[in-house]
Amino acid sequence: MAVNKDCVKIHVEHLKKNFGKLEVLKDVSTDIYEGEVVVIIGPSGSGKSTFLRCLNRLEEITGGEVIVDDMRITDKRIDINKVRENVGMVFQHFNLFANMNVLRNLTLAPVDLKKADKAAAEENAMKLLARVGLADKALAYPSQLSGGQKQRVAIARALAMNPDIMLFDEPTSALDPEMVGEVLEVMKELAREGMTMVIVTHEMGFAREVADRVLFMDGGYILEEGTPEQVFGNPQNPRTQDFLNKVL
Amino acid sequence: MVNLRAMLPACNTKGELPVLQILNVYGDLLLTAMGQTLLLALCGLFFACILGLIFGLLSVVRNKVCNLIAAVFVDAIRGVPMIVLAYFIYFGVPYLLNTILGIGGVMLTALQAGTICLALNCGAYMAEIIRAGIESVDRGQMEAARSVGLPYWRAMQRVVLPQAIRTMIPSIINQFIITLKDTSILSVIGFPELVNTAKNVVANTFMSFQTWAIVAVMYLVVITTLSRVAKHMERRLRYGR
Numbered sequence: 001m002a003v004n005k006d007c008v009k010i011h012v013e014h015l016k017k018n019f020g021k022l023e024v025l026k027d028v029s030t031d032i033y034e035g036e037v038v039v040i041i042g043p044s045g046s047g048k049s050t051f052l053r054c055l056n057r058l059e060e061i062t063g064g065e066v067i068v069d070d071m072r073i074t075d076k077r078i079d080i081n082k083v084r085e086n087v088g089m090v091f092q093h094f095n096l097f098a099n100m101n102v103l104r105n106l107t108l109a110p111v112d113l114k115k116a117d118k119a120a121a122e123e124n125a126m127k128l129l130a131r132v133g134l135a136d137k138a139l140a141y142p143s144q145l146s147g148g149q150k151q152r153v154a155i156a157r158a159l160a161m162n163p164d165i166m167l168f169d170e171p172t173s174a175l176d177p178e179m180v181g182e183v184l185e186v187m188k189e190l191a192r193e194g195m196t197m198v199i200v201t202h203e204m205g206f207a208r209e210v211a212d213r214v215l216f217m218d219g220g221y222i223l224e225e226g227t228p229e230q231v232f233g234n235p236q237n238p239r240t241q242d243f244l245n246k247v248l
Numbered sequence: 249m250v251n252l253r254a255m256l257p258a259c260n261t262k263g264e265l266p267v268l269q270i271l272n273v274y275g276d277l278l279l280t281a282m283g284q285t286l287l288l289a290l291c292g293l294f295f296a297c298i299l300g301l302i303f304g305l306l307s308v309v310r311n312k313v314c315n316l317i318a319a320v321f322v323d324a325i326r327g328v329p330m331i332v333l334a335y336f337i338y339f340g341v342p343y344l345l346n347t348i349l350g351i352g353g354v355m356l357t358a359l360q361a362g363t364i365c366l367a368l369n370c371g372a373y374m375a376e377i378i379r380a381g382i383e384s385v386d387r388g389q390m391e392a393a394r395s396v397g398l399p400y401w402r403a404m405q406r407v408v409l410p411q412a413i414r415t416m417i418p419s420i421i422n423q424f425i426i427t428l429k430d431t432s433i434l435s436v437i438g439f440p441e442l443v444n445t446a447k448n449v450v451a452n453t454f455m456s457f458q459t460w461a462i463v464a465v466m467y468l469v470v471i472t473t474l475s476r477v478a479k480h481m482e483r484r485l486r487y488g489r
Contacts, residue, residue, distance in 0.1 A: 058391055085397035095392035098408040108406060109396035154392075161396055 003212050007034035009069060009165055009196045017050055023048045026220035028064075029078060034164075035194045036153060039207040040216035043243055048050065048200045050216065055082075055198065056087045063151075085113065088158025094150040094171040094186035097141035102153050103138040107158040115161065128156040132186050148179030151168050155186055166190065168199040203246060208232055214239045266456045274449045274459075281445035282402045282466055287360065287442055289428045296427065298397025298466040299367055300374025318326075318375060323370035326456035330433050334365045338437040356437035365434065377423060382408060394404055414485055421478035440467065 008164060010032040017025035024047045032038050032223040040048045053059040054066060057073050057080050066073050071083050097105050106125035110116045116124065129135045142150055151171055158166060168187065173178045184206050189196055191210045201207060207214055214231040214241075216224040224237045232248075235241045271278075307318035325333070338361035345354040356364075385408050393403035435444035446463045452454045 018395065050474060055460065056395060081394075081397045081399050083361065089392075089395040091388055091395075093386075093388050094387070095388035097407050099407065107396055109392075113397055114400060117485075124450055131320065157392075157396065 003036045004034040007035075008067075009026070009034050009080070010031070010198070011067040012055075012064070012243070013066075014064035015051070015054060015061065015066060015206045016045070017059060018062045019056055024220055025054070025062075028060045028220070028222055030215065030218075030222060030225070032198060034057075034194065034196055035193045036212045037195075037197045037199070037210050038213050038215060039211040040198065040200045040215045040217055040230075041204070041243075042215075043203070046218045047220045048217050049169050050167050052198060052200050055165075055167055057086050058091055081113075085109075085161050086163050086165065088155075088161060088163040090151070090154050090158055090166065090168045090171045092173050094142070094154045094174070096145075096150055096153055096157070098142055100142075101139050101141050102145075104136070104143070105153060106157050109161055113161075121160070125156070125160055128159050129153075131189075132156045133182075146179060148177045150183060150184055151175065151179075151183045155183075155190075159190075165196045165198070168197065168201070170200050170202065172201065172203055204232070204244075216241070216243065253362050254481070266313075266455050267462065268447065270453060270455060270458055270462060274453075277449070278442065278447060278462065278466065280341065281440060281442045282470070284439070284445075285428070285431050286443040286470070288362050288425075288431045288434065288439060291359070291363040292370060292431070293424055293427055295363060295367035296370035296374050300378050301369030303371065304378025304382065306376065308382045309400075318420035322372045322375055325368050330365065330430060332435055333369060334434055334437050337361045340488050352449065353405050358437050359435070361437055362431070362434040362439045362441075366427055366430065370423060370432065372422065373426075377419045378412070379418055381412035381419075385413050387412045417481055417485060418478070421474070421481070425474055425478075428471065428474070 008031045010030075012031070013026040013029050015025055016023070028047075030038075040051065042048050050059055055068060056068075062075050064074065068083055069086055071078055073080060073083055095119070096102075097108065100108065103122060103125055104126060107118065107121040110121040111118055126138060127134060127209050129138055130154060134149060134152055134156070136155070137145060137149060142153070143184055147154065154165075155171075171187070172183050175183065180203070184203065184245070187197070187199070188210055189208075199207075199211075207229075211228050213225060214228050215222050216231060216235075216237070219238050224231060224235060224240045231240065232244065235244055303318045303321050306314040309315070309323075316329065328336075338356060338358065342354050342356060345351045382404075389407050389411065390403055393407040394400070398406065431439075431441050432443040435447065436443060438444065442463055446459050450459045
């Protein structure tokens with residue numbers, strides 16, 4: 001599915017984020033469109049993850065404006081939980097609920113937030129698990145799964161709320177190399193189906209393959225952005241060139 | 249001394265061992281006293297759990313005022329010996345209300361005062377156990393729960409607390425045992441628990457060695473049984489993982 005340039009899903013304007021005196025995000029502005037897959041790259045400490053976590057306000061925002069799905073999440077009065085229902089997030093360390101089996105991990109939020117009754121939520125969960133190839137693990141506990149399996153469950157859990165937007169925070173960084181592929185495969189599938197995705201990753205090959213747009217971040221700014229061909233093939237900013245030389 | 253003991257009708261005759269004489273005559277009394285000890289401990293623990301949960305949660309929420317309230321409570325209680333707390337609540341507070349503030353007729357029974365005292369004391373330690381237990385759960389668990397749209401308290405209740413409780417259980421049981429032993433301190437406000445009763449038995453019989461040995465064994469049996477049950481529960485929880 002193509003990027004729908006008429007529909008801005010995430011609008012970020014002059015976003016600032018400080019941790020105490022440390023300015024992690026200094027001035028970040030961008031628009032992310034419906035169906036777009038945006039991959040954020042950059043050295044560690046450049047503010048990539050913090051930027052992502054500001055998009056569902058897992059980090060309190062210091063300044064600027066962020067509008068997600070027409071809701072101004074920088075406004076304190078907005079019900080952030082409502083926004084989050086529509087924005088799935090996948091974490092580097094999976095963060096599956098350790099006290100519940102896989103099925104419960106997927107049905108907890110839909111049932112608790114009355115999005116679906118138990119039977120419907122379980123049916124949907126089983127469909128999602130089949131989609132990530134883990135239908136046989138529905139009754140397993142997270143501790144019984146491999147890293148790749150955990151991450152696929154985590155993706156399914158995020159999808160269980162039927163979100164419009166998915167955020168991925170270094171989803172393959174904590175995986176053994178042989179498990180990276182299975183997780184990326186699920187993500188590619190999602191991208192093909194037209195999910196709006198924002199992905200922080202170090203997988204440059206993956207970025208090149210699935211991204212509609214690549215953002216290079218460093219020092220709390222977006223220093224360069226463009227299609228993968230532009231950013232990887234012909235980077236303009238010396239910092240981008242330097243970074244790509246080191247990782248490619 | 250021998251004469252005095254002979255004067256007590258209960259403890260004179262038949263060349264029985266003194267321990268058996270005490271058990272014969274005062275056994276029921278001591279058992280009742282053990283019952284009172286357990287009653288006091290249970291009452292104290294019940295309210296201690298409530299206080300501990302409240303102040304434990306107050307110390308983990310992201311709110312400076314709540315954190316401060318919890319810290320002051322824990323520090324204040326931990327900084328005062330329980331015997332002082334007991335005197336303060338049993339004698340001090342009614343005196344304050346009746347004599348100083350002129351609100352007449354306020355009296356606490358020894359059981360009420362003892363329960364309050366244990367609840368406060370044990371509650372402060374429980375708050376610390378609960379705080380540590382919640383903090384031991386990986387932050388990512390709360391973040392993941394929030395990221396799917398669960399409100400803070402719902403996430404706490406469904407995801408964080410169930411995991412925290414597992415790590416807390418050994419410390420909580422340990423605290424229960426300490427509290428059970430601490431009931432002996434409340435003999436100073438006249439509650440008829442085991443130590444207080446034993447003092448009276450000694451006063452009647454002068455057989456302090458035998459009486460205190462019996463009391464020690466009684467505590468030992470109850471507490472050892474409790475720790476066994478605790479060990480068993482711990483093991484079951486570990487295998488449940």
